[in-house]
Amino acid sequence: MRENTFVLETTIEALLEEKKYTTLRDILITMNPADIALLFEELPEERLPVLFRLLPKEHAAETFVEMESDAQELLIKGFSDAELKEVVDELYVDDTVDIVEEMPANVVKRILRQTDPDKRKLINEMLKYPDDSAGSIMTTEYVSLRPQMTTEEAIKRIRRTGVDKETIYTCYVTEEDTGVLVGYLTIRSLLLADESELIKEIMDQNVIAVKTTDDKEEVAKTLAKYDFIAVPVVDTENRLVGIVTIDDAIDVMDEEATEDIEKMASMLPSDKPYLKLNVFEIWRNRIPWLLFLMLSATFTGIIITSFEEKLAAQVALTAFIPMLTGTGGNAGSQASVTVIRSLSLGDLKFGDLLSVVWKESRVAILCGIALAAANFGKILLVDMLIMQNTGVTMIVAAAVCITLALTVFIAKIVGCVLPMAAQKVGLDPAVMASPFISTIVDALSLLVYFGVATAIL
Amino acid sequence: MRENTFVLETTIEALLEEKKYTTLRDILITMNPADIALLFEELPEERLPVLFRLLPKEHAAETFVEMESDAQELLIKGFSDAELKEVVDELYVDDTVDIVEEMPANVVKRILRQTDPDKRKLINEMLKYPDDSAGSIMTTEYVSLRPQMTTEEAIKRIRRTGVDKETIYTCYVTEEDTGVLVGYLTIRSLLLADESELIKEIMDQNVIAVKTTDDKEEVAKTLAKYDFIAVPVVDTENRLVGIVTIDDAIDVMDEEATEDIEKMASMLPSDKPYLKLNVFEIWRNRIPWLLFLMLSATFTGIIITSFEEKLAAQVALTAFIPMLTGTGGNAGSQASVTVIRSLSLGDLKFGDLLSVVWKESRVAILCGIALAAANFGKILLVDMLIMQNTGVTMIVAAAVCITLALTVFIAKIVGCVLPMAAQKVGLDPAVMASPFISTIVDALSLLVYFGVATAIL
Numbered sequence: 056m057r058e059n060t061f062v063l064e065t066t067i068e069a070l071l072e073e074k075k076y077t078t079l080r081d082i083l084i085t086m087n088p089a090d091i092a093l094l095f096e097e098l099p100e101e102r103l104p105v106l107f108r109l110l111p112k113e114h115a116a117e118t119f120v121e122m123e124s125d126a127q128e129l130l131i132k133g134f135s136d137a138e139l140k141e142v143v144d145e146l147y148v149d150d151t152v153d154i155v156e157e158m159p160a161n162v163v164k165r166i167l168r169q170t171d172p173d174k175r176k177l178i179n180e181m182l183k184y185p186d187d188s189a190g191s192i193m194t195t196e197y198v199s200l201r202p203q204m205t206t207e208e209a210i211k212r213i214r215r216t217g218v219d220k221e222t223i224y225t226c227y228v229t230e231e232d233t234g235v236l237v238g239y240l241t242i243r244s245l246l247l248a249d250e251s252e253l254i255k256e257i258m259d260q261n262v263i264a265v266k267t268t269d270d271k272e273e274v275a276k277t278l279a280k281y282d283f284i285a286v287p288v289v290d291t292e293n294r295l296v297g298i299v300t301i302d303d304a305i306d307v308m309d310e311e312a313t314e315d316i317e318k319m320a321s322m323l324p325s326d327k328p329y330l331k332l333n334v335f336e337i338w339r340n341r342i343p344w345l346l347f348l349m350l351s352a353t354f355t356g357i358i359i360t361s362f363e364e365k366l367a368a369q370v371a372l373t374a375f376i377p378m379l380t381g382t383g384g385n386a387g388s389q390a391s392v393t394v395i396r397s398l399s400l401g402d403l404k405f406g407d408l409l410s411v412v413w414k415e416s417r418v419a420i421l422c423g424i425a426l427a428a429a430n431f432g433k434i435l436l437v438d439m440l441i442m443q444n445t446g447v448t449m450i451v452a453a454a455v456c457i458t459l460a461l462t463v464f465i466a467k468i469v470g471c472v473l474p475m476a477a478q479k480v481g482l483d484p485a486v487m488a489s490p491f492i493s494t495i496v497d498a499l500s501l502l503v504y505f506g507v508a509t510a511i512l
Numbered sequence: 513m514r515e516n517t518f519v520l521e522t523t524i525e526a527l528l529e530e531k532k533y534t535t536l537r538d539i540l541i542t543m544n545p546a547d548i549a550l551l552f553e554e555l556p557e558e559r560l561p562v563l564f565r566l567l568p569k570e571h572a573a574e575t576f577v578e579m580e581s582d583a584q585e586l587l588i589k590g591f592s593d594a595e596l597k598e599v600v601d602e603l604y605v606d607d608t609v610d611i612v613e614e615m616p617a618n619v620v621k622r623i624l625r626q627t628d629p630d631k632r633k634l635i636n637e638m639l640k641y642p643d644d645s646a647g648s649i650m651t652t653e654y655v656s657l658r659p660q661m662t663t664e665e666a667i668k669r670i671r672r673t674g675v676d677k678e679t680i681y682t683c684y685v686t687e688e689d690t691g692v693l694v695g696y697l698t699i700r701s702l703l704l705a706d707e708s709e710l711i712k713e714i715m716d717q718n719v720i721a722v723k724t725t726d727d728k729e730e731v732a733k734t735l736a737k738y739d740f741i742a743v744p745v746v747d748t749e750n751r752l753v754g755i756v757t758i759d760d761a762i763d764v765m766d767e768e769a770t771e772d773i774e775k776m777a778s779m780l781p782s783d784k785p786y787l788k789l790n791v792f793e794i795w796r797n798r799i800p801w802l803l804f805l806m807l808s809a810t811f812t813g814i815i816i817t818s819f820e821e822k823l824a825a826q827v828a829l830t831a832f833i834p835m836l837t838g839t840g841g842n843a844g845s846q847a848s849v850t851v852i853r854s855l856s857l858g859d860l861k862f863g864d865l866l867s868v869v870w871k872e873s874r875v876a877i878l879c880g881i882a883l884a885a886a887n888f889g890k891i892l893l894v895d896m897l898i899m900q901n902t903g904v905t906m907i908v909a910a911a912v913c914i915t916l917a918l919t920v921f922i923a924k925i926v927g928c929v930l931p932m933a934a935q936k937v938g939l940d941p942a943v944m945a946s947p948f949i950s951t952i953v954d955a956l957s958l959l960v961y962f963g964v965a966t967a968i969l
Contacts (some may be wrong), residue, residue: 400766
């Protein structure tokens with residue numbers, strides 16, 4: 056895709072150079088707005104206003120929505136008031152809110168001044184919902200029908216008002232006076248029903264809705280679980296106030312997956328793409344955990360220091376420390392990451408703790424035996440036979456392999472228990488991933504190592 | 513949700529005990545099939561057949577699709593041929609294919625025997641597409657229109673045939689003789705158009721389609737990128753053969769995210785939920801990488817062994833090894849995970865390599881300075897002042913802090929370069945995550961440590 060964009064980019068630049076605006080327009084019209092926005096990203100900034108003005112009205116608004124906020128800001132600054140109004144008029148309320156949230160105050164003022172009063176009121180209301188709530192991602196443009204309408208009246212209503220609605224595939228049925236949500240139906244059931252049937256006869260009363268204050272991640276999960284294209288959003292009195300559509304839910308799912316992955320790698324989550332973050336922002340997201348984990352390693356230092364004499368006598372023991380702590384860390388993070396992902400997909404709950412521990416114990420024993428055997432073979436072959444390292448005796452080999460098996464066992468148990476415990480006490484399990492587990496397992500594996508070494512050497 | 517299910521579960525069991533089947537049916541009818549399937553999971557197996565038979569026909573099929581494959585198998589085994597046919601008749605082709613893929617051969621035979629010949633042929637064709645292809649997740653039930661139809665004729669055709677179609681929200685326009693895909697239109701534009709207009713006048717000719725052989729992950733990305741509800745699938749001659757709907761695409765996105773996360777934690781990806789995997793399967797997914805990484809640690813062992821004399825003379829140096837390798841590993845995996853995720857979201861491409869390295873270098877310098885300073889303070893306070901460790905001199909402290917800063921720098925560069933290089937040569941970047949990076953950084957940080965120590969001690 057990127058390669059194609061590059062070829063296209065060169066063509067577009069050449070056409071701009073020659074001022075072949077009609078040809079340019081013909082090319083742009085065949086493209087999907089998402090692709091036009093991608094193309095604009097690749098072109099020099101000063102080309103944007105000319106190209107954007109070539110787009111037909113509705114195309115222009117759709118492309119505008121898909122663009123990055125810095126490009127949007129650049130365009131808005133170049134717009135006349137009339138041009139700005141033309142774009143704003145075509146935007147859906149939820150998209151306008153998304154744009155307004157990213158703009159500096161003076162640009163926001165200009166946008167709101169060009170918005171008609173009703174829409175402005177809606178935008179201001181939606182800006183009040185918390186960042187993570189269903190309210191913040193919903194759109195207020197949906198089709199609502201009344202229970203007493205006939206199918207024919209309903210279809211007429213959709214034909215009349217549907218052009219402005221973000222999705223008309225699902226229609227919601229609300230009470231005339233109160234606005235309370237009482238049912239829903241799909242365009243499909245409407246089309247397939249008899250013209251004289253009443254909406255209340257064909258609507259489904261078991262409507263699944265979310266509240267404006269619900270977490271947007273839960274809303275995305277609801278859409279995915281029920282295979283919905285949209286889900287209605289109600290206020291505390293069950294009045295319909297908006298809908299969340301599947302395309303916004305997919306964005307939320309992507310964001311949440313990125314956030315989980317960032318947390319698992321010990322970073323503070325960020326909401327901007329990597330290339331848009333400046334060096335200081337990246338540093339700020341990464342340094343807290345690096346510092347915390349580094350200082351936690353003080354314990355491993357203390358453990359080693361207290362066995363200093365033993366190590367001075369048996370220097371060969373030192374050479375195996377990175378292998379032992381590394382393997383322990385890897386074994387533990389396999390368990391923790393599996394559990395974290397299962398928790399986040401809803402496949403596991405705290406009540407499964409015992410069966411998880413029982414399963415991990417058996418996996419750990421199998422892994423421990425295989426690793427200890429392989430390592431014993433490696434010591435015989437590499438350390439004794441090839442390297443002729445006289446410090447590595449059979450007893451040292453035994454100490455290393457016993458420690459390895461025990462460490463893998465402890466690591467798997469710690470790795471599966473900590474994320475589940477974290478969720479139980481209301482912490483984010485994703486924090487209990489590789490780096491955190493590794494730091495704990497480092498200390499534990501050294502304690503085991505020196506314990507075993509003291510016992511058998 | 514789980515808690516609610518538990519209360520409901522108790523009620524259902526009590527009603528079953530008292531054989532109150534009408535009440536049970538009334539409760540089940542109000543529920544969404546996805547919730548019924550969840551409920552069935554929680555109930556004892558022997559209850560399933562009775563409850564399932566209480567469901568109305570279409571509800572039954574939808575619930576069946578949402579169930580886990582072992583429960584499906586159990587039900588099929590208890591079905592009479594007539595009952596099986598009733599369920600199979602209601603299933604969409606793509607759902608039937610999904611079910612058939614999970615069943616043992618004798619059950620598959622029974623299912624196919626109860627399927628009508630046309631559908632059986634489609635199922636057999638779809639089973640031939642590779643597991644990861646668009647063909648394997650597409651459905652063959654879609655609405656196709658002809659360019660010469662009027663809007664009115666089109667709506668009539670949908671009313672007549674639409675009941676069986678998985679999605680009628682997007683209609684595809686194909687040539688009468690060849691079946692070649694020439695355009696598409698949404699139900700929305702159809703409803704909003706004039707009755708006498710021809711399909712070819714209102715259809716959009718710039719139709720974005722995927723090929724049967726395209727990777728299903730790319731298909732999911734296409735749907736997400738363009739905010740589509742469905743995307744058409746064409747064969748090599750551009751003939752329409754199916755569609756992929758957004759609900760299946762969301763499942764693919766979830767699967768792919770899980771797979772990425774598993775690979776990042778050095779596991780072979782698995783396609784079953786954790787609790788469904790047996791101990792041996794989990795072991796088989798985890799042991800290859802554990803073994804490989806453990807044996808790679810041979811290098812760190814060799815490095816330490818060759819500095820054995822130095823370490824015996826300066827035992828205090830050993831105590832800092834886990835902290836140095838640990839911090840290096842953490843710093844490296846932050847960079848690698850960020851890059852891997854950006855690559856998978858399409859935010860980065862290989863051409864960005866230099867700007868990524870430049871950015872990471874600056875972040876690494878900031879992180880290195882902060883960590884070295886903090887560590888110097890910690891050594892002064894803990895090791896010298898509190899622990900009174902005479903082995904830790906100012907020169908040792910300097911060696912540790914210089915190594916720390918250099919290690920962080922190397923780790924960040926390795927962490928960002930390796931995933932991008934992996935993608936360039938056609939490997940999966942996700943493999944270049946924490947454990948792999950840590951193993952490399954372990955060896956590099958020890959080389960730096962002993963190099964610095966030799967130079968200044």
